[in-house]
Amino acid sequence: MSHKRIPKRKAAIAVGSVAALGAAALLLPHANASQSHGDDAAPRTFKATDVSGVANMLATQLGDAFAGSYYDAAKKQLVINVVGNNSNVVNQIEQAGAVAHQVQNSTSALQAAAKTLKADATIPGTAWAVDPKTNQIQVTADSTVTGGKWNTVESTVKNLGSGVATLKKSSGTFKTFVDGGDAIFGGNVRCSLGFNVTAGDGTPAFLTAGHCGVAAAKWSDSQTGASIATVDQATFPGNGDFALVKYDDPATQTNSAVNVGNGQSVQINAAVDATVGTQVFRMGSTTGLHNGNVTGLDATVNYPEGTVTGLIQTDVCAEAGDSGGSLFTQDGGAVGLTSGGSGDCTAGGETFFQPVTTALAAVGATLGAGDAGAGAGAGAADPSAGGAADPSASAGGAADPSASAGGAADPSAGASDAAGAGDQAGGAADQSGAAGDQSGAAGDQSGAGMNDGSGVVATP
Structure with a gap:
């Protein structure tokens, strides 16, 4: 379907279908626990x-x-x-x-160990991240790391000393999630929109994955539509995986909300740094909504295209086409942009994300816009809603309903175990219908919760 431009539209993020969820199923009861009051020295509860x-x-x-x-x-x-x-x-x-x-290991000791890994074990298919829960570096090697390559990684980890790092094997392969049914289209490449932002010059823009930004300069919200945005900056590989894409129409009015389908959206309040142990949600147009936990920080991933540093590691699943999609907390914190990983949303796996805070700083942008509250309206999901379905039950409409929302990975495994994770190639479903009817990109949001994978959805 051809793309029809609507001037001065209000753009809202729509990065996936959530057909298997209730209207407000994203949010858990009592999500916004406030700090307790009492003895100042007693442990407090935090959001x-x-x-x-x-x-x-x-x-x-x-x-x-x-x-x-x-x-x-x-x-x-x-x-x-x-x-x-x-x-x-x-x-x-x-x-x-x-x-x-x-704990045993200081920050400087772990940083030194990471430098050794970079020098001696930078092999495509390897990744490592700091896991504060174990006070170690979690090293993962995918299925392509065999023979002499495996021996090199194994000996490097061993030589770091006792209690400094652990090594685990992934049955999948590390790759960027750049194919399949997506929300935004650039030539033959399909990705997902992350978060709307305001560029340093005051113009409207959005963030997505850097490997999407280097793959195509012009982006549309429908597969056959005209360009709606142009890449301004992109980093990949190297010190991150992020791109700033400016809307071609400077009159585009953006808000900062994640569309979760069925007329519901979650307002994004601020960009926040990831913390290991925090529950996070990921939206992507291929697999919809899934949740899990942050398992590692300052991750280095050696993709086939090159090494990327400074990423967040999680046990949230993702598949081809989810690249660039938003990672956020249930109380409105923008955390990351989907980069890549291994596995799928049936078997699980590990997934890496570009931190939003560092991406914003690098491109000189700010989250949302002056009318950040616009567009959510009565359709916004209520953080206190207790009647919503449990997100742990089958989050993405295209995924196996028997699979948990965070994939099959065990959060207690840290940044590591992807046992049973499959090869990412081909995603987990027929991607031809994942993007769905793109006509919603220029108007009606009613289809966004089902098949409509449009990246930018106009709101009145």
Whole structure:
């Protein structure tokens, strides 16, 4: 269907179908737990969007004693790793409402280990990330790393010393999720829109994956439609996987919301840093909505196209066509952009994301726009809604209903185990219908919850 431009439209993010979910199934009951009041030194409960700010503050205050942090989702507590047994350090952590946890490896020791891995084990099909829960570097090798290559990675990890790093094997292959039924179209490439932003010059734009941005300069919201946006900046491979794409019509009015289908959207309030242990949701037009947990930070992934650094590692599943799609928290924090990984949404796997905070800083953009609240309206999902279906039950309409929303990966496995993850090639379904009827890109959102995978959906 041809694309029809509507001037001065309000663009909302629509990055996937959620046919298997109820209208507000994205959100869990009691998602927005506030900090408890009482003894200042007692552990407090934190919202997921608050922990990164507190952790960053403590990292600055504690200096070399700070050895990472993670979120204990069950207790809603922030855990701070510390090296040594300095009572002043512990007091600072407790006064901030966090929990102090003594560990073996300092931040500098883990950074040094990562440099050794980069020097000695940069082999396509390998990845590593810091896991504060284990206070180690989690190293993963995919199915292509065999023979001498495996021996090299294994010996490098062993030579780092006891308790510094672990090595696990993935049965899938690491690749970017750039094929299949997607929300935005650039030539023969299909990807998903991440978050609407305002560029440094004040013009409307959006973020997507960098490997999408280097693959095509012009992007449309329908497969046969005219261009609606042009790539301004793109990074891939290298220090990230992100692209800034500016809308061709400078009068386009953008908001900052993730469309979850059936007239529902989730307002994005701020860009937040990822914290290990935080529950996150991913939207992509191929597989829709899935959730899981952050399992590693500062990940290095050696894709066939080259090495990418500074990524977030999760156990959230993804498939071909989900590249660039949004990763966010249930209380409105923009966390990441889908980069790549292994596995699928039937068997599970590990997936890597570009942090939104670093992408925004690199391209000089800000999240949303002056009318960020526009477009959500009565259709916005209520964070307090307790009647919604459990997101742990089959999140993506195209995925196997028996598979959990976070894939099959075990969050306790850290940034590692992808047992049973399949090859990404071909995705998990016939992608020809994944994008669905693109006519919704120029008007009616009513189809967005079913087959409409349009990347930009006009709202009144």
